[in-house]
Amino acid sequence: MAQSSPVPAASDGGLCEEFAVPSQVEEVRRLMAEFAERHDAGGRRVVLITSGGTKVPLESRTVRFLDNFSSGRRGASSAEYFLDSGYAVIYLHRHRSLYPYTRLYTGVNLLDSLRLEPGEGEGGSGRVLVDQAELQNVAAVLKRYQAVKTAGLLLPVEFNTLSEYLHLLKAAAQALNSIGSNAMFYLAAAVSDFYIPASEMPEHKIQSSNGPLQISMKMVPKMLKPLVKDWAPQAFVISFKLETDPSILLERARRALDIYNHQVVVANVLDTLRGYVVIVTKTTQHELTLTDDDVQKGIEIEEKIVSNLSAAHTEFMNR
Numbered sequence: 001m002a003q004s005s006p007v008p009a010a011s012d013g014g015l016c017e018e019f020a021v022p023s024q025v026e027e028v029r030r031l032m033a034e035f036a037e038r039h040d041a042g043g044r045r046v047v048l049i050t051s052g053g054t055k056v057p058l059e060s061r062t063v064r065f066l067d068n069f070s071s072g073r074r075g076a077s078s079a080e081y082f083l084d085s086g087y088a089v090i091y092l093h094r095h096r097s098l099y100p101y102t103r104l105y106t107g108v109n110l111l112d113s114l115r116l117e118p119g120e121g122e123g124g125s126g127r128v129l130v131d132q133a134e135l136q137n138v139a140a141v142l143k144r145y146q147a148v149k150t151a152g153l154l155l156p157v158e159f160n161t162l163s164e165y166l167h168l169l170k171a172a173a174q175a176l177n178s179i180g181s182n183a184m185f186y187l188a189a190a191v192s193d194f195y196i197p198a199s200e201m202p203e204h205k206i207q208s209s210n211g212p213l214q215i216s217m218k219m220v221p222k223m224l225k226p227l228v229k230d231w232a233p234q235a236f237v238i239s240f241k242l243e244t245d246p247s248i249l250l251e252r253a254r255r256a257l258d259i260y261n262h263q264v265v266v267a268n269v270l271d272t273l274r275g276y277v278v279i280v281t282k283t284t285q286h287e288l289t290l291t292d293d294d295v296q297k298g299i300e301i302e303e304k305i306v307s308n309l310s311a312a313h314t315e316f317m318n319r
């Protein structure tokens, strides 16, 4: 994403003092607000999906950085199911992480999936044919993708660094505030909990000739708190919780609900994240599992998550 402007003077709960504001944030906020209001006026709900991991630089002229685990698959596939369910989607995703629809062809080498139509000249007839075996169901997927594009139902917004993620999420929350409970936040991104403040960061590449590296990192402010309390207090907010130890998962999910006071935590464990999640609210917990039969039919866990959450969103709006 684009260059960053210097840190502004205004106080902002620590966010602006510590993290440089991306230069395009105002323009993106305007686009998101216009998108949300247009779809809200047309009777459509709007979901903001965050997807992918964040990148935290260790040097100002960055050679090395700390990354977070996330391919973006959960966010990208969920976006498709939300679109199928009638939502308009703002897709706040890490640059080059998985993207709705094209994610289905991530493992395909584009040139291996194309053929030149035979003909007289060196390049055949000049027409290029698609190998249907390589790009499975591509016509049907293209039709869905183009329908979404033509109707203007998907607004992609990219981030790269932690700073960009934090400012764009805040801008998104403020942009969606005007549509109240019609907005859903689906925070599937894996966000760094630690960062090095700009004032403490070495400018140049850290030299290995100086010996073993010791770094001290600060805690990143949790965005959920101001999002729920101040920026979009009427919205339906879902956070995710990833753990590697299943024995602490539910306790951590409930703790997040107590601290941030939002509506739902989707809890998952690294080893089983593609086939098992628990939807946790303050009063309920509901397991979603992918059976062998589901897998054979090509059903994904995100279809079940989205179906569960869009029903919960309806209930929330009616309350």
Ligand code: PMT
Residues within 6 Å of the ligand: 050, 052, 069, 070, 071, 072, 073, 074, 075, 187, 188, 189, 190, 191, 192, 193, 220, 221, 222, 223, 224, 225, 238, 239, 240, 241, 242, 243, 268, 273
């Ligand atoms: O992308 P995939 O490969 O498909 O993987 C999907 C996933 C495992 C990344 C996803 O399902 C998931 O669990 N994402 C959340 C990971 C996590 O535990 O994040 P966290 O503990 O850093 O944050 C918890 C919640 O607080 C998240 O919803 C996050 O968006 C939010 N958060 C985090 C940091 C921060 N500064 N502010 C926040 O609001």
